[in-house]
Amino acid sequence: MLSEPHTTSPVRIGFLLMPNFSLIAFSSAIEPLRMANWVSGQTHYETLLVSHDGLAVPSSAGVQTLVDYSLEQIPTLDALFVCGASPIARTGNEEVIAWLRRPRSGRMAMGGIGTGSYLLACAGLLNDCRATIHWWDLDSLREEFPQTRMTNNLFELDNKRYTCSGGTAAMDMMLSLIGQFHGMELAAAISEQFVHERIRSSEDPQRVPxxxxxxxxxxxxxxxxxxxxxxxxxxxxxxxxxxxxxxxxxxxxxxxxxxxxxxxxxxxxxxxxxxxxxxxxxxxxxxxxxxxxxxxxxxxxxxxxxxxxxxxxxxxxxxxxxxxxxxxxxxxxxxxxxxxxxx
Missing domain, CATH: 1.10.10.60 (Homeodomain-like)
Structure with a gap:
């Protein structure tokens, strides 16, 4: 669960966009936070976008997305979600992984959306944690990171490590976090606004039966x-x-x-x-x-x-x-x- 914010301060959540990030996964993660503010009439969440160098980042669909900060400029956050490349990118991430490995206050939660889980695993941030990633990459990550308890669940919330399989699973993960943090009534209202039939649980399988x-x-x-x-x-x-x-x-x-x-x-x-x-x-x-x-x-x-x-x-x-x-x-x-x- 996210750390309790100060009474008058919104929860500040950052999204680190990697080149070729999945647009649907990113949108599914950030939109529930915006809707939480709109439905409640209060600023529960503040979101900011980050890239490696502070420049716009292309999504997997080619859409260029402007960001607010570079990695070195990030202000204090309650949580940072890494939006990984689609498909998984196994090279060229050295500087980002080095930044993720830096010692920092235990207050900030870390999350991986889709293949963002891979970068967290590379940085050692998922050691001894339950985590998940898109089913397409599950087998290879189980081999590469035996110290991480990889599951085929839709998403995993393990202490301050939040990972999901990508796609619309990011919405279910965020709605679950919003429900823990500000109540399931608000999460259900957001789900209704998005015509989202139900909020799937973390135990739901990724693949269609x-x-x-x-x-x-x-x-x-x-x-x-x-x-x-x-x-x-x-x-x-x-x-x-x-x-x-x-x-x-x-x-x-x-x-x-x-x-x-x-x-x-x-x-x-x-x-x-x-x-x-x-x-x-x-x-x-x-x-x-x-x-x-x-x-x-x-x-x-x-x-x-x-x-x-x-x-x-x-x-x-x-x-x-x-x-x-x-x-x-x-x-x-x-x-x-x-x-x-x-x-």
């Missing part, structure tokens, strides 16, 4: 797809899938054909390739390791399957991504990133 995603309710098929998604590195055979869900191979194949218009083996391959593409775009793992992590025993098989599905090889995918990186001034301390899904 599998039944909804697939648009099916056949329990054996849902169970089979769950097994597929849980066994990417060591794929199961169609016979194994059928055995685990308790039906014959032919029955399983009929279910896939009827409901998903494909065969189990083809669907499985597409899921593995989708995971591989995610890792190629969102991690710096070697291409061979990406293939192994996605169940491809040889580099040639991985490359051929990838090219047949996406029209380019894994190596060409990485090269294409590198060519799309925006040009940034040398030694700017800004992140290099490309437009991609994510929080």
């Amino acid at each position: 599998l039944r909804t995603r697939l648009g099916i309710s056949q329990p054996k098929l849902v169970e089979a797809v769950q097994l597929i998604e849980a066994n990417i590195e060591e794929p199961l055979s169609t016979d194994d899938l059928a055995h685990h869900v308790g039906i014959s191979r032919r029955h399983l194949e009929r279910l896939f054909k009827r409901h998903l218009n494909t065969m189990p083996s083809k669907y499985y391959l597409e899921i593995r390739l989708e995971k591989a593409r995610q890792l190629l775009r969102r991690s710096d793992k070697p291409i061979l390791q990406v293939g192994l992590d996605c169940g491809f025993a040889s580099a040639s098989y991985f490359s051929t399957a990838y090219r047949n599905h996406y029209g380019l090889t894994p190596r060409e995918e990485r090269k294409q991504l590198a060519e799309q990186e925006p040009e940034l001034p040398a030694n700017s301390g800004l992140s290099r990133s490309v437009l991609m899904p994510g929080g």
Whole structure:
């Protein structure tokens, strides 16, 4: 929970915008604070925007956003939220991470919106804390930061560390904080103003339930797809899938054909390739390791399957991504990133 403000002072919250920050996540975080003031008729919250150097910052949609301060000019805050790049940027953040690592008063809470959680983890600010990030990046961060208890929840509030998965989850996190700080009646009124059906809890899952995603309710098929998604590195055979869900191979194949218009083996391959593409775009793992992590025993098989599905090889995918990186001034301390899904 945020520190109690002085009776006449609003809670002062800063937003550190990283290049290619997610516009929807940032808006979902800052708008509830503005609405809290409007609905209550009181200035409960004061917000200010920050960038590395005090200059305008481009969002992932290309919208340039003016800021109030540079990192070195930030006044005293009750909380600072880092709005990370979309997709995650693993290089070019050294100066920002060094600033986050500086010793400071324990009064200021720290938060990560979307991939902002990654920068907090890099700075050691999420050690021994529950934290979350967009589901696209969860697996890689669990590997990289074992000292952080990464969850797949919508958001996490652990002492003075607030993280969310990005997107509209930022609104639920802020509404929850407003509810703790100024009462759930105010939070509910804000939610109504935004035509937000309900305030989701921190335990809500990030991803749409599998039944909804697939648009099916056949329990054996849902169970089979769950097994597929849980066994990417060591794929199961169609016979194994059928055995685990308790039906014959032919029955399983009929279910896939009827409901998903494909065969189990083809669907499985597409899921593995989708995971591989995610890792190629969102991690710096070697291409061979990406293939192994996605169940491809040889580099040639991985490359051929990838090219047949996406029209380019894994190596060409990485090269294409590198060519799309925006040009940034040398030694700017800004992140290099490309437009991609994510929080």
